[in-house]
Amino acid sequence: MMFWRLVFQLLRGNRGRLAVAILAIVSGATVVSALLNLDLGVQNKLTQEFRALGADVVISPATGASMQNSTAPPSLMREDAVLPSLQRLQSSEVAALAPYLYVVARAQATPVVVAGTWLDQAQNLEPTWKLEGNWISSREDDSQCLIGRAVARQFRLAPGRALKIEYMDRFVECTVAGIVDAGGTEDDQVFASLRAVQSLANLQGQIALVQISVSGAAKTVADYTARVANALPTGVQVRPIRQVTEAEGALLSRIQLLIISMVLLILILTALCVLGTMAALAMERRKDVGLMKSLGGSISRIVGIFLAEVGVLGAAGGLLGAAIGVALSYWMGLRVFGTGISPRWEIFPVTVALMIAVAMAGALPLRALGNVKPAVILRGE
């Protein structure tokens, strides 16, 4: 109790001098937490981007090529030429697989992109989609569909409402099971069963592409891609998407290295600032230390009080700086990336711990107080 009373009085009694140190700590903590939050935020954004891609492998007709014995238009593939091979290669590493056929149909006389797919695979293939309503559990269910957020807004639809989709002189009707918030082009699309869309477009047995989500590292994806490419006929292109993300990952590593270097530099500068203040304070406190020693205070107890004072400074400055830094990173995210970087709460303990460590490192001059001779100090020398 007395210990903290002494620490509090030290802080209060030296607030003018300590203002410089706390300013340095708050400034350092602000920049450090902003950079760390930015770093984690950018990682998060890239991860989201990676997940938003959903599939790791996309199978589509090769550009300018046509499949052997194919009756499909060049931009389409026959599903019986692709899907049976994929079923044979099905293994535990395949998290989800769905064929797609896209048509531009009309709803309420307005053009809308309709994707025909296996709707039971949507949840696993697109794990980042936010859904209002229900997923569809059967790929055979022609009566239900999912619609993008923008479509729902445009046609004022809600889960449970009916949607009529027309294509030339044909139409299908489905009940909206759920509204998809994907944060991308999917928000402008309608997702119906593959069979329904094939019937609508009169493209029975035709698909535009197949998306496959593969669990595991890049090598697993590469191996699977190679197996699929071997199994499928010519005229089909098998593309692993993760390569793109890995390139972004390499860029991320360089950004992280830059950010960590800057954080280290700022920590060193902050420690030097605190060091300067503490060196001056150590000189001023020689008399107090001499007196405390004359009262029977051991140097470890006396310096312990001063270190606690510095620790409180580091913690308070770190906490305040972290809060400002997180707000700053949000603002920087808006200015630089066009989207705010969400606060990561783990930044707070990390920044506080770093600032306490920096403040302690800056308090090294206080060690010199151990050499104070009370008799000399009390004589006024």
Added chain:
Amino acid sequence: MATLVEIENLRKEFGSVRALDGVSLRVEEGDWIAIMGPSGSGKTTLINILGGLDSPTSGRAIVAGTDVARLDDAGLTRFRAEKVGFVFQQFHLVPYLTALENVMLAQYFHSITDEKEARHSLARVGLADRAEHLPSQLSGGEQQRVAVARALINHPKLILADEPTGNLDEANEQIVLDLLRELHHEGHTILMVTHAAAIGRLADRRIELAHGRLANVGATALKPEPV
């Protein structure tokens, strides 16, 4: 009465300067000794050695059964906390602590703090209503009374007062001397450095130092005249 302080052939040198040159002395429990002499005669050095603030170059200085000359740093720290109470000419209060906290600081370094006892100690020196004041808000006399309260709080065997009234006006000097006289009557052992002969006469004995040597040891009246 038992011997509280026993000094034998005590020497202290600061480089080529000999501050104490073979001082031998015995102080009984309950004594009030005035140490007198001109500046540079070794008065403060003697007090500092007896208080464990300084170490002698040679000789023995036994206080309450402990030879101060043989103590290491940790031993001296414990000795200062437990055996002696200091009153300095410059008061030496911690400026950012209140009067109460300055007293409690001595308790903290001794063992555990007891705010009630610290307040009682301040009340004893007439500062009950000034407990929450900072030293800068107290007069010189009040600051010195806080220092006396601090010196007494751990019930030390020996009170060492180095020119306790040297920085005080006449009225405050009288208050502090009355306090010392009271402590003496209660049986405390006091070693007091002073320049003033009138103050020295309040003590049971006067010791005069000159050039680091004991020049004269005299007794004063048991019932000292008012200063």
